[in-house]
Amino acid sequence: MSILIDKNTRVLVQGITGKSGSLQTKAMLDAGTQIVAGVTPGKGGQEVFGIPVYNYVAEAKRAHDFEAVICFVPPKVAKDSCFEAIDAGIRLLVLTTEEIAMHDVVEIIAYAKAHGTTLIGPGCAGVIIPGVCKVGAHPVRFFQKGKVGIVSKSGALSYEIGKTLSDNQIGQSGVVAIGGGPLWGFTQRDAVALYEQDPDTEVIVLLGEIGGGSEEATAAYIKQNVKKPVVSLIVGRNAPTGKSLGHAGAIVSGNVGTAATKIATLQDAGVHVVKNPVELVEMIQRLLKKEG
Template sequence: MSILLDNSTRVIVQGITGREGQYHTRNMQAAGTHIVGGVTPGKGGQTAEGVPVFDTVFQAKAATDANATCIFVPPPGAADAIMEAASAGIELIVCITEGIPVVDMTRAMLVVKEKGARLIGPNCPGLCTPGHGKIGIIPYQMFTPGSVGFISRSGTLTYEVVSLLTEAGIGQSTCIGIGGDPIIGSTFIDYLQLFEKDPQTRAVVMCGEIGGSDEEDAAEYIKTMSKPVVAFVSGRTAPAGKRMGHAGAIISGNTGTAQGKVAALQAANVPVADTIFEIPELVKKVLQ
């Protein structure tokens, strides 16, 4: 078992004929992902990376029975791409695009929720289920199958921490980069709930960062979980009012500080690593 992505997942790529779309489609195929088609308006009837290209997601869905999509569409059109996918009945939408205007994402989220789709991102690296494949830009070679779920707001932290876990002999069930923009499709709690129900996942690693209250909200949910969670919060030395890396990583007033997030997680009996290098040992302890 895994969450969200397995061998039955049928993926289309929106923006497949662009440079990024083509490059990452090849990488997803090499990882074993079942890519069944792509979408680029005006290029329907062509092929790209060995799969058919369609003008619309509706056409791609009807022809391929896809249930997931990966979006490589520039910011001005990315929100429309999300809404088109949700309206076409795509269940899992992974949007890699960074810099989508907040007002556009506000509209897109209304459609995503109305249609009952699940959105990962935007501004995310995607997800990976080792042994089954990946959707997005995550470097697949560092993953190994196992029983630890992984969730992070940072793509770079995803790569760093998963590499440390693999080197320590700790395999992963599914790994998700949820996105670093102010408005994202799913929260830590959404994925923690899925991992809690997944029989393969025995523990979860959660990497947060400054800004917002997602980690504090997750801490409250973790109190109800039967599975252990290990956490790390980046940005402990960030100055208030200055954006750090992600649009969502900004401390506003007295909210969103790393110290507040660490305190909330510790109150939920979550071991919080001071550095990412401590994470593997903490995971081994909670698995014992």
């Protein structure tokens, strides 16, 4: 058991012939992911690492069964590609594309929701179940199998913390990077809810950042619904007000979205808030000892 994906998940790659699409397809195959088909309009009939390429998702659907799609297409065509993937009746869509127009994102999220497709992203690194497979960009070398479930907005931060934990012999049951926002299909709260139900997960790590109110919403959910220990690191404590540091969602305006509010709300929900990776490792070691 694991969250979102497992060894039986069959995946189609949109934009498989592109630069990052093909690179990531290779990395996913190496990680043990079952990739059954790829799509790039106009490139039907080709092969990428032995994976057949089709012009349309529906065309691939006639020849293969798949539950998940990962999308590496450019921002201008992302909306249509997502509609096409969702129309194929998939369960999971991982949208890695960044800088999609906000109103396109609004429509993609609404369409996925109406059709019962879980949408991770946009602008996300996706999900890895260490030692099993991944539908995303996480470099396998940073992760090892274990009992800690991580959710992060930032991809790089999830690699950083995965690596830090692995360096300290703490394995992970799953690592999800949901994107820098400010709009998300799959939220931090959704990830925490899945980890709470996941028998492989003993400790949940919430990697948050300044800006918006999603950490606060997650804290409210944790307070009511989560029994497993949650450890949180909020980055951007020293960021200047009113400026975005690379993530559109990470912007503090007035008193909304400050690290101080987030930390206080999380602590009030019983979350163990740590200040740096060293404290994070110590806290998880202590909690795992207690749980084990």
